[in-house]
Amino acid sequence: METAGKEEISVEDEAVDKNVFKDCSKIAFYRYIYRMNFQEWDYWVKVCICVLHICRRQKQQRSRKSIYQALLESVTTGKESTRFQVVNKATKVSLLAEIYGIEGNIFRLKINEETPLKPRYEVPDVLTNKPSTVRLVSGSGDTGSLILADGKGDLKCHITANPFKVDLVSEEEVVMSINSLGQLYFEHLQIPLKQRVTKENEEGASVDTSQENQEDLGLWEEKFGKFVDVKVNGPASVGLDFSLHGFEHLYGIPQHAESHQLKNTGNGDAYRLYNLDVYGYKIHDKMGIYGSVPYLLAHKPGRTLGIFWLNASETLVEVNTEPAAKYTLTQMGPVAAKQKVRSRTDVRWMSESGIIDVFLLTGPMPSDVFKQYSYLTGTQAMPPLFSLGYxxxxxxxxxxxxxxxxxxxxxxxxxxxxxxxxxxxxxxxxxxxxxxxxxxxxxxxxxxxxxxxxxxxxxxxxxxxxxxxxxxxxxxxxxxxxxxxxxxxxxxxxxxxxxxxxxxxxxxxxxxxxxxxxxxxxxxxxxxxxxxxxxxxxxxxxxxxxxxxxxxxxxxxxxxxxxxxxxxxxxxxxxxxxxxxxxxxxxxxxxxxxxxxxxxxxxxxxxxxxxxxxxxxxxxxxxxxxxxxxxxxxxxxxxxxxxxxxxxxxxxxxxxxxxxxxxxxxxxxxxxxxxxxxxxxxxxxxxxxxxxxxxxxxxxxxxxxxxxxxxxxxxAEPVVRPLWTEFPNELETFGVEDEYMLGSALLVHPVTEPKATTVDVFLPGSNEVWYGSKTFAYWEGARTVKIPVALDTGSAMGEFYLDDGHSFQYLHQKQFLHRKFSFCSDVLMNSCADEKGHYPSKHVVEKIFILGLKKQPSAVTTHSPDGKDQPVAFTYCAKTSTLSLEKLSLNIGADWEVHIK
The missing domain is CATH 3.20.20.80 (Glycosidases)
Incomplete structure (x- = not known):
């Protein structure tokens, strides 16, 4: 519902007023987070002059060197994590970094102040349980580096000391780099200016003028309209960059009224995660609306990754994709050699406060990433049956x-x-x-x-x-x-x-x-x-x-x-x-x-x-x-x-x-x-x-x-799925967002244009056969047709789940029925998918339609475990290649087979 109405409370006009909500240029920590690393250039003097141009100027500095260095001599390995210091080379102030290996090919990186003025907020209650950690084995890398590996050794974290960088390596290939652009950012909590002035006056010390500049710039007091947001301990934003090698397609970070595939940001633009009541929200906009899930997925043929940024404060995400260049010229002695350059997407996360707490989900397949994320945050609650109706x-x-x-x-x-x-x-x-x-x-x-x-x-x-x-x-x-x-x-x-x-x-x-x-x-x-x-x-x-x-x-x-x-x-x-x-x-x-x-x-x-x-x-x-x-x-x-x-x-x-x-x-x-x-x-x-x-x-x-x-x-299998999750190696599916899979068996393409009589439906899968749900017409995959379709195949698998529809007895007493259907070599089989379940059911299968049968059978029989065969009356339509079996009475909870001869 609803920030609307014409009663005693009326905010409809306010809610749609563009001045009610902030864009990125009005978010203080976004404007000023780019100031990092400029201490070496008398930054505060410069920023007073150039504050209006800082975003643009800082974005032009993306190739600058990181000001953070990992002190590998400080490395300690405990039962759960490997810890080391990361020091700001300009201020000499240290951060504490921790890397965890988590069951199921997950890495966790935490960065916090080593000695904060007071505790910083760490998000509780989201993780389902304390994740089971995997002891990371450390090994020496090159000079100034450290390698951490899980027990299997196929995933490694390669930590470079100076400048501080972390590479995630899979099968000797770097798939993700952290802080490779040098955008690690961490604002430390500070004593309020008035308290500091009083203390320094008492001690006869000089006041830090940079603090005064921060006050002037609104970092301690952010104004928006008639509201003033006072930050007691000053600005406390955090940020970090991630480079995804070989990836051009990113998804996730709801909620925005935007395309499924994340778009490039730039010119002060970013995806905003900040839960807001936006009546009649604008579409194709990166403004945050009602909910926030700080989690994105990157996908390419052969590999899917996930980044889960566990932070509940206002968060901004920048995305910059650089497509693959076919060739570049690299001078190798006297010979100019042609070298292929991989695509790369850089993602920068920025949050107003809290700590850096990020989980790296390494896949490799979409289904693996879904399971890894659910291991951390839980799966979809089993709904009562009635709630799936209208x-x-x-x-x-x-x-x-x-x-x-x-x-x-x-x-x-x-x-x-x-x-x-x-x-x-x-x-x-x-x-x-x-x-x-x-x-x-x-x-x-x-x-x-x-x-x-x-x-x-x-x-x-x-x-x-x-x-x-x-x-x-x-x-x-x-x-x-x-x-x-x-x-x-x-x-x-x-x-x-x-x-x-x-x-x-x-x-x-x-x-x-x-x-x-x-x-x-x-x-x-x-x-x-x-x-x-x-x-x-x-x-x-x-x-x-x-x-x-x-x-x-x-x-x-x-x-x-x-x-x-x-x-x-x-x-x-x-x-x-x-x-x-x-x-x-x-x-x-x-x-x-x-x-x-x-x-x-x-x-x-x-x-x-x-x-x-x-x-x-x-x-x-x-x-x-x-x-x-x-x-x-x-x-x-x-x-x-x-x-x-x-x-x-x-x-x-x-x-x-x-x-x-x-x-x-x-x-x-x-x-x-x-x-x-x-x-x-x-x-x-x-x-x-x-x-x-x-x-x-x-x-x-x-x-x-x-x-x-x-x-x-x-x-953790999504109920509705973008095509790329079911066809992860087919590039044609990666940008499709007007149709989707409902489970693995139905393709849905809603009509979203007025006066439409046909829609162009892309049918993925060069080895797939697709059938119309009403006409039973069929098409081979890897083509576009103008008829809405549903999915069935010549060799097919499916499942059926049943319980009482409302209670938790499926958990406690295992009162459920889970059956598996398979069709292969002209035999349809109904078998048990989970032996733990026991649920007596009077439900029966009355009709069966088999699509794509190329010729009329001579006979159809049912076969039960007791060895009894029964003939089945059938009709066959050669035009649609459809076999219809009716007047059946096959118990859904019993094993049986249907044989087509």
């Missing part, structure tokens, strides 16, 4: 009668759906965990109506709590000190939907525990076990704050400033909400929680959507690369509001959005309050029929969806 939402369904009418409309028009949603108007004056007594006088009665149709209800719960002494949630939280504080020590107060509000400090374990308890049936009056939760506005959104969010100087649990952990705030609310729903069921039922703000690891707690999109064709089109990027960075359960949240879609656009949404993981129709009603049956019978067919297609494939989510949960 969801109906609006800001707001007016009252109980309105909800009943919409619910009945789906039945009347024969359109399946599983979940009804209620936005903020269902509460009493935007007080969460309450019900408006006039609009929803009997919420349990409404839920029982939905339950009778096996449907669920989702209601909203935001992090802001109305300042109201008569509101029990507020008074209890205030009494226990559970709100975020302002820098003066009082409760932070900002304006959001209820008016003046305080914000729960979800970074505190005690606050999360208390908040989780609010979902208990005894605490949340009117709730039942079919009620699930939607966390919105949790960037956090503060209507009259800087960039519509919380001041960076606000104070959280542990006395940490908000600047340190801004991007992880929403992550903590979703964590607490999911835990609350699990506790509510005494650990028996899986929760469903949707969040707008997210961070690395949010996949462990539920689903994510792309926020306040607009009812325009361009937003439908951009939703595909946005969801692909979320998927490859661990968040499989993602979707975009069907129809567009803002505005009124024309009928054709709405139909096309339903058709696209049916093949996206989270499938919800949603609209803002000032739009026309758009329930699926309000656009004429022809369009109603098309929407009905799209929604029914979703339900037809629900067993497949559920099996894909099981694989995402247990094996």
């Amino acid at each position: 969801h109906q939402c609006r800001w707001n369904y007016e009252n109980e009668q309105d909800v009943k009418a919409v619910d009945a409309g789906f039945d009347e028009h024969n359109i399946p759906y599983d979940v009804m949603w209620l936005d903020i108007e269902h509460t009493e004056g935007k007080r969460y965990f309450t019900w408006d007594k006039k609009r929803f006088p009997n919420p349990k009665r409404l839920q029982e109506l939905l339950r009778s149709k096996k449907r669920k209800l989702v209601v909203i719960s935001d992090p802001h709590i109305k300042v109201d002494p008569d509101y029990s949630v507020y008074t209890k939280a205030k009494g226990q000190g559970f709100f975020v504080k302002n820098h003066e020590g009082g409760d932070f107060e900002g304006v959001c939907w209820p008016g003046l509000s305080s914000y729960l400090d979800f970074t505190s374990p005690k606050v999360r525990e208390w908040y989780s308890g609010l979902f208990a049936f005894s605490a949340y009056q009117g709730s039942t076990d079919i009620l699930h939760i939607w966390n919105d506005m949790n960037e956090p959104s503060v209507f009259r704050g800087p960039e519509l969010t919380m001041q960076k100087s606000a104070i959280h649990h542990g006395n940490w400033e908000h600047r340190e952990l801004h991007n992880i705030y929403g992550f903590y609310q979703q964590m607490a909400t999911a835990e609350g729903l699990i506790q509510r069921s005494k650990g028996k039922e899986r929760p469903f929680v949707l969040t707008r703000s997210f961070f690395a690891g949010s996949q462990k707690y539920g689903a994510v959507w792309t926020g306040d999109n607009t009812a325009e064709w361009s937003y439908l089109k951009i939703s595909i690369p946005m969801l692909l990027t979320l998927s490859i960075t661990g968040i499989s359960f993602c979707g975009a509001d069907v129809g567009g949240f803002i505005g009124n879609p024309e009928a054709e656009l709405l139909v096309r959005w339903y058709q696209a949404g049916a093949y996206q993981p989270f499938f919800r129709g949603h609209a803002t309050m000032n739009t026309k009603r758009r329930e699926p049956w309000l656009f004429g019978e022809r369009h109603t029929q098309l929407i009905r067919e799209a929604v029914k297609e979703r339900y037809t494939l629900l067993p497949y969806w559920y099996s894909l989510f099981y694989r995402a949960h247990v094996a």
Whole structure:
């Protein structure tokens, strides 16, 4: 939802005002981080004169030498890491570097102040467990270098002392270099200027004038509009560069309304990771919106790498790709030899505060990188089955009668759906965990109506709590000190939907525990076990704050400033909400929680959507690369509001959005309050029929969806996948973002242009055969066709997963069914994929369609383990090469074979 509205709170005009949000030129640490390494040239005098030109001038200095040197004589090797000092040659101040080898071909590099003025923030709670370390074996390299290798010896870290550089070597090839451009940057915490002046005056010492220059330049006090951000211990930004050798294709670092493949940055441009409430966000823009995952992947034929930058403060990422040059002339004695030059992509990470804590995922295949990242941050939570169906939402369904009418409309028009949603108007004056007594006088009665149709209800719960002494949630939280504080020590107060509000400090374990308890049936009056939760506005959104969010100087649990952990705030609310729903069921039922703000690891707690999109064709089109990027960075359960949240879609656009949404993981129709009603049956019978067919297609494939989510949960396989992950050696797939694989068996190409009758679909795989899902027509791969298609093959594999659809018994009692289907040499086999599972099922296979069969069989029989063969009636269509087997009754949980003769 929603920084919009025409009520007592109205920020719609502000939110779309370009001056509300910063571009890179207004981010102080980005402007000044380039000042590094200029101490040797009387830097501070120069910067006072040339501050407006510093970005451009510093970017021209990329080839300068690093000012950091590793002191290899300081190397110590412990049980977990190898430690050594890295010294700034200009200031003589040391940093402490640590390199870890982690199970599964992962390296971790940490760089921190050796003796900080006070502890610097290190992101907690994201890593699933303490990673199992692999002891690194050190060996001497050339003079002034050190080689660290894992036990296998096929991956090595080559550390060069002067200038400090780390090369990641695989099979004797350097695949990644760290600090090869000399852009390691680390601002040390400092004593405030006034305290320093007082101390130095008392001691008769001279004041450091460079500190005064920093004050003048806004490094200690950053101004933006009417807001002033005071940095108590001065600027504390960090940065580091990574060179990826042979790579031209990078992906990841959501969330941006941008292409799937990362673009080059330059001229003060960078990808921004800073969670913000951006109503009607601009597309094809690198501005940060609702969530941040500081993780990117680089891919080339034969190798995939990942870089996970574990930092929750405002972060900027620069990307610069230099394509391969065919030849360059290198003088070798009297002969000029031709030499091929590899492509390279340089990535520079910069964060406002914290430490450098980066994980290098070495692959080598995309599936390996997915597993390595999930080992660190967790896999996608196994969703309850109902949540994979269609969801109906609006800001707001007016009252109980309105909800009943919409619910009945789906039945009347024969359109399946599983979940009804209620936005903020269902509460009493935007007080969460309450019900408006006039609009929803009997919420349990409404839920029982939905339950009778096996449907669920989702209601909203935001992090802001109305300042109201008569509101029990507020008074209890205030009494226990559970709100975020302002820098003066009082409760932070900002304006959001209820008016003046305080914000729960979800970074505190005690606050999360208390908040989780609010979902208990005894605490949340009117709730039942079919009620699930939607966390919105949790960037956090503060209507009259800087960039519509919380001041960076606000104070959280542990006395940490908000600047340190801004991007992880929403992550903590979703964590607490999911835990609350699990506790509510005494650990028996899986929760469903949707969040707008997210961070690395949010996949462990539920689903994510792309926020306040607009009812325009361009937003439908951009939703595909946005969801692909979320998927490859661990968040499989993602979707975009069907129809567009803002505005009124024309009928054709709405139909096309339903058709696209049916093949996206989270499938919800949603609209803002000032739009026309758009329930699926309000656009004429022809369009109603098309929407009905799209929604029914979703339900037809629900067993497949559920099996894909099981694989995402247990094996970190993305549910929707860009083509390059399934065809990692085919260059033609690397830039494709208008189509994708749904699992490994279906290729999806949504229609995203008006009045389109055909679409050009690229079919990868020179050895693949592709079949139309409705016509059964087939094409060979490595070509483009003008017909939407689905995937099947002459020799095929597939899986089917089944459990009760809602509980955790699949974990505790192994009550699940996991079957494997294989078709080879004219035999279709159903066998057990996991012997640990035991789940009695009455489900049977009634029909089987086999595509691509070149000739009509003479007979078809089923074969069971007891040796009994039964003939099967069949029909064969030579035009489509399709064999149809019907009137079967084959138990899905039993072993059997179908033989074609």
